[in-house]
Amino acid sequence: MLELVHVEKSYDRNPVLKDINLSIDDGEIVSILGPSGCGKTTLLNIILGITPITSGKLIYNGTDITKLPMEKRGFNIVFQDYALFPNLDVKGNIRYGLRNNPNISTPQEVEDLIDLLNLREHLDKSIHQLSGGQKQRVALARTMVMKPKVLLLDEPLSALDGIIKEQIKERIHTIAKQFQLTTIIVTHDPEEALTLSDKVIILSDGRVEQYSSSQDIITNPQTDFVKDFIIQQLQVKRSNIIGLFDERAV
Numbered sequence: 277m278l279e280l281v282h283v284e285k286s287y288d289r290n291p292v293l294k295d296i297n298l299s300i301d302d303g304e305i306v307s308i309l310g311p312s313g314c315g316k317t318t319l320l321n322i323i324l325g326i327t328p329i330t331s332g333k334l335i336y337n338g339t340d341i342t343k344l345p346m347e348k349r350g351f352n353i354v355f356q357d358y359a360l361f362p363n364l365d366v367k368g369n370i371r372y373g374l375r376n377n378p379n380i381s382t383p384q385e386v387e388d389l390i391d392l393l394n395l396r397e398h399l400d401k402s403i404h405q406l407s408g409g410q411k412q413r414v415a416l417a418r419t420m421v422m423k424p425k426v427l428l429l430d431e432p433l434s435a436l437d438g439i440i441k442e443q444i445k446e447r448i449h450t451i452a453k454q455f456q457l458t459t460i461i462v463t464h465d466p467e468e469a470l471t472l473s474d475k476v477i478i479l480s481d482g483r484v485e486q487y488s489s490s491q492d493i494i495t496n497p498q499t500d501f502v503k504d505f506i507i508q509q510l511q512v513k514r515s516n517i518i519g520l521f522d523e524r525a526v
């Protein structure tokens with residue numbers, strides 16, 4: 277379990293995250309949702325270990341990891357721009373992290389992941405020959421072969437649309453559940469958050485407005501902000517959500 281206890285973050289005395297208290301169970305998919313500038317990326321970077329906190333604690337499975345550097349936390353991130361290596365082909369990218377740590381995944385596990393992410397036919401291609409969705413899948417595979425304890429995804433679907441977006445959503449869900457992987461996803465898209473995650477953290481101006489299941493957020497929004505944000509943002513996308521939840525609440 278990952279816990280954030282009274283976490284605060286300020287830049288030049290400007291508070292950006294205020295008294296964040298969260299606990300995320302192993303294997304849970306959690307989205308961090310909120311408008312631009314509310315602190316989503318800062319929160320993700322704090323969990324990853326690249327942004328130090330101003331006060332509070334991070335606890336992972338009972339151990340205080342507040343001061344533990346990123347490389348010792350065993351968490352991993354897929355950045356919004358995928359950050360793939362353009363000089364390596366697809367298989368080179370996927371196996372990159374195993375060069376110095378060859379025993380983290382067995383050859384069979386790498387092959388299974390390639391199939392799960394439908395990448396077999398693209399293995400010899402260069403990165404510039406790939407579509408956005410294919411790049412996204414390579415970035416996921418490259419991260420997954422390293423078997424992170426916690427997988428962090430920064431706007432993983434923002435460059436995608438239509439069927440591809442649905443497929444990637446499904447794959448992220450399958451992988452997280454199959455590998456019992458704690459998955460934390462930053463998004464500004466409520467539809468994405470509500471349909472993909474077990475739980476959603478709604479942030480506004482650096483504070484957690486609500487942290488509960490998708491269904492609970494729809495049927496029982498705890499603040500006016502949550503209600504307005506969800507309703508406003510879902511106007512166009514209502515039809516995709518209605519099937520999942522009680523229409524009266526949206």
Ligand SMILES: Nc1ncnc2c1ncn2[C@@H]1O[C@H](COP(=O)(O)OP(=O)(O)OP(=O)(O)O)[C@@H](O)[C@H]1O
Nearest residue numbers: 287288292310311312313314315316317318319464
């Ligand atoms: N290194 C930094 N120095 C100073 N202020 C920063 C720094 N990084 C972020 N901020 C500020 O912290 C606040 C939260 O930024 P953050 O990037 O976490 O928001 P966000 O919710 O991810 O936004 P977006 O959806 O636009 O990416 C913003 O006001 C931003 O200007």
